[in-house]
Amino acid sequence: MAKLSKILVISALSIITMSTTAFAQTPKDTDSGLLMLVNAEYRIPDGFDPDKVMFEDTYYLMREEAAENIEIMLDDMENELGEAPMVVSTYRTYQKQVDLFNTDYNGKLAQGLSPEEAMKQTRRYVALPGASEHHTALAIDLSNDGTLEENFIDTEAGKWIKKNCYKYGFVVRYPKAKEEMTGIGYEPWHIRYVGRPHSDIMYANNWCLEEYIAALENNGMITWADGETIWQIYYTENENAVYSNVVDISNSNTGGYVVTTHKGKEIITKAETVSSIAYRRNKLLSRLNG
Numbered sequence: 001m002a003k004l005s006k007i008l009v010i011s012a013l014s015i016i017t018m019s020t021t022a023f024a025q026t027p028k029d030t031d032s033g034l035l036m037l038v039n040a041e042y043r044i045p046d047g048f049d050p051d052k053v054m055f056e057d058t059y060y061l062m063r064e065e066a067a068e069n070i071e072i073m074l075d076d077m078e079n080e081l082g083e084a085p086m087v088v089s090t091y092r093t094y095q096k097q098v099d100l101f102n103t104d105y106n107g108k109l110a111q112g113l114s115p116e117e118a119m120k121q122t123r124r125y126v127a128l129p130g131a132s133e134h135h136t137a138l139a140i141d142l143s144n145d146g147t148l149e150e151n152f153i154d155t156e157a158g159k160w161i162k163k164n165c166y167k168y169g170f171v172v173r174y175p176k177a178k179e180e181m182t183g184i185g186y187e188p189w190h191i192r193y194v195g196r197p198h199s200d201i202m203y204a205n206n207w208c209l210e211e212y213i214a215a216l217e218n219n220g221m222i223t224w225a226d227g228e229t230i231w232q233i234y235y236t237e238n239e240n241a242v243y244s245n246v247v248d249i250s251n252s253n254t255g256g257y258v259v260t261t262h263k264g265k266e267i268i269t270k271a272e273t274v275s276s277i278a279y280r281r282n283k284l285l286s287r288l289n290g
């Protein structure tokens, strides 16, 4: 009888170990980059080169997650509005950022602006080289007619995007009211993929990415309920910290990591199974020792 119990203990222990390993991760294991903050303060790291795919057989390159979701979003826009805007800009290399910045700056000088004024105006809409989040391959500019103007927000497409893009994991990255925090003027055409539930949380709280990362840093953890799923999103600077039920880990580019975990119905059941195995194991151990 004692022999049989020992065998049971061993198998119960191996189940516990397997279950824990399957869901636990540390920031040093992986980095999706989906919540990378890029601005004048937090530049793109040297040599950064994200994985990219071609968007619908065009030369526009973007991250696979962004490509999948923009395709669905544009299809829905076409169905609802009769037409969808065009993708006009996606991934930009560092050199492309340098060229864009210089072209804009030189154009303003040619218009007769002083170097100081030209620099100020260029910086309002063109990110400094290394500070463009187009480098992440997660940012997309959309346009009805090829131009990128603030009056995009007055068009059906602009209004629809402001109201709905979060449902596809995107956020309007440079809102009008957040210019001081983002350092970039209002760009109703520029959306950034962060994935859900982050886009939902940012939309519901009216946070730009700077504010969202700051909220995570200040709170350490944010809980978000979404139907049957409870999401817990952590901020840590410890790359060895262990988390369970991890769905995503992203370097925030601010010296820390955003760890997204969820407790869906299915995973809660598994967690309960683990605890009931632990309970049975303890009962067996106490019987064996007793």
Ligand SMILES: [Zn+2]
Binding pocket: 089, 134, 139, 140, 141, 190, 191
């Ligand atoms: Zn843009």
